[in-house]
Amino acid sequence: xxxxxxxxxxxxxxxxIRSRRGLSHQHVGSLHAPxxxxxxxxxxxxxxxxxEGVSIWVVPAAAVVATSPDEKDSFFDPAADKAYRHPTFYxxxxxxxxx
Amino acid sequence: xxxxxRTAPDRFQTLVDNDERIEPRDEMPDAYRKTxxxxxxxxxHSEIIGMQPEGNWIxxxxxxxxxxxxxxxxxxxxGHGLYLYSAAETLGVDRSELLDLLHAGRQRYSSIFNYxxxxxxxxxxxxxxVDGAAIVNQIPITxxxxxxxxxxxxxxxxxxxxxxxxxxxxxxxxxxxTPEQHAMAQDAVDRWWWPSLMMFGPPDSGADQSKGHTAQSxxxxxxxxxxxxxxxxxVDMSVPQAGVxxxxxxxxxxxxxxxxxxxxxGEIDWSEFFSVLKGNGPCNAARMQHRRAAHNDGAWVREAxxxxxxxxxxxxxxxxx
Numbered sequence: 001x002x003x004x005x006x007x008x009x010x011x012x013x014x015x016x017i018r019s020r021r022g023l024s025h026q027h028v029g030s031l032h033a034p035x036x037x038x039x040x041x042x043x044x045x046x047x048x049x050x051x052e053g054v055s056i057w058v059v060p061a062a063a064v065v066a067t068s069p070d071e072k073d074s075f076f077d078p079a080a081d082k083a084y085r086h087p088t089f090y091x092x093x094x095x096x097x098x099x
Numbered sequence: 100x101x102x103x104x105r106t107a108p109d110r111f112q113t114l115v116d117n118d119e120r121i122e123p124r125d126e127m128p129d130a131y132r133k134t135x136x137x138x139x140x141x142x143x144h145s146e147i148i149g150m151q152p153e154g155n156w157i158x159x160x161x162x163x164x165x166x167x168x169x170x171x172x173x174x175x176x177x178g179h180g181l182y183l184y185s186a187a188e189t190l191g192v193d194r195s196e197l198l199d200l201l202h203a204g205r206q207r208y209s210s211i212f213n214y215x216x217x218x219x220x221x222x223x224x225x226x227x228x229v230d231g232a233a234i235v236n237q238i239p240i241t242x243x244x245x246x247x248x249x250x251x252x253x254x255x256x257x258x259x260x261x262x263x264x265x266x267x268x269x270x271x272x273x274x275x276x277t278p279e280q281h282a283m284a285q286d287a288v289d290r291w292w293w294p295s296l297m298m299f300g301p302p303d304s305g306a307d308q309s310k311g312h313t314a315q316s317x318x319x320x321x322x323x324x325x326x327x328x329x330x331x332x333x334v335d336m337s338v339p340q341a342g343v344x345x346x347x348x349x350x351x352x353x354x355x356x357x358x359x360x361x362x363x364x365g366e367i368d369w370s371e372f373f374s375v376l377k378g379n380g381p382c383n384a385a386r387m388q389h390r391r392a393a394h395n396d397g398a399w400v401r402e403a404x405x406x407x408x409x410x411x412x413x414x415x416x417x418x419x420x
Contacts, residue, residue, distance in 0.1 A: 009194065031185060034408035
């Protein structure tokens with residue numbers, strides 16, 4: 001990476017869109033913008049040209065905290081051996097209704 | 100098996116073999132990452148260079164309706180470029196680096212955009228044939244093993260469908276207009292047919308065979324079908340459509356093979372393809388010159404936006420203090 005990239009490139013923003021009322025915002029991609037307001041305007045032009053959204057969130061990519069792929073297995077392990085959390089774990093007589 | 104595949108963790112190949120997606124922070128072989136960066140960047144560059152041949156006709160569109168449609172299409176191409184640069188960036192490369200490589204002539208864009216758009220009918224031929232070929236190429240990439248690329252491609256394919264239809268409509272209108280308009284439509288199709296077939300890349304076998312990365316890309320599920328398979332699919336789709344348009348395709352050898360149900364087509368002039376690829380097409384120099392100029396002439400806008408953002412931040416901070 002050339003040394004002046006940091007100066008030349010605007011910060012990266014992650015874009016989340018609520019496609020219609022009743023649904024949660026969903027990640028759709030990212031873009032560069034100098035500030036939050038321009039990020040919203042750019043997100044509108046890049047990701048909602050065909051009325052794909054009724055609400056947009058933009059989040060500085062640097063502000064996203066994520067699980068590490070390295071600890072992926074151990075991090076999610078605790079859920080793996082608790083099948084009793086799922087309704088299908090339980091034996092129910094066939095004649096029982098509405099359960 | 101390449102060095103990279105041997106040293107990469109089994110996890111990567113297992114995911115690929117199980118048809119699961121690789122996501123940005125997963126471990127992946129260096130060569131997989133490099134191949135994707137090169138391919139996605141080339142794809143992104145093609146989208147933004149592809150704005151030029153059509154931008155050329157916005158001011159001369161024959162009606163307000165056609166002008167609005169063409170502007171929406173060219174804006175889509177810019178959007179597609181952005182989806183793709185954003186996908187490439189998830190692999191750890193910076194968009195400005197990719198643009199530098201394009202401007203330095205070290206990364207390519209699709210050769211098809213090195214042909215000129217001589218008449219209004221070319222807007223029709225580009226939509227119908229060039230976007231049509233792009234769709235055939237791109238639909239399998241919606242199932243590419245790399246998640247962000249596949250997702251970008253889903254959006255792009257949805258939007259390309261409008262591009263292809265508006266092109267078909269332009270040609271259909273011209274073809275059923277005056278004899279001059281019909282001739283203009285036929286001339287555009289005559290010029291764009293062969294370059295569109297070349298968009299699928301060199302053949303799978305023979306003297307001009309692809310020296311690219313087909314086998315490896317297939318093993319990595321970046322690519323799902325060979326160049327010739329996709330080309331055949333495109334020809335099979337296009338021939339009946341040309342009939343509806345009332346236009347002919349400029350290939351005397353084109354005929355339906357009753358045994359296979361496929362249309363057989365004549366020899367493609369690969370020397371032309373390689374010559375355009377090397378930079379000797381009619382518009383290579385003009386496209387690059389225009390791209391560099393647009394980038395340089397737009398520098399003050401980017402700088403002004405940065406300065407404005409900094410000023411606003413400083414004022415907000417001062418107000419809060």
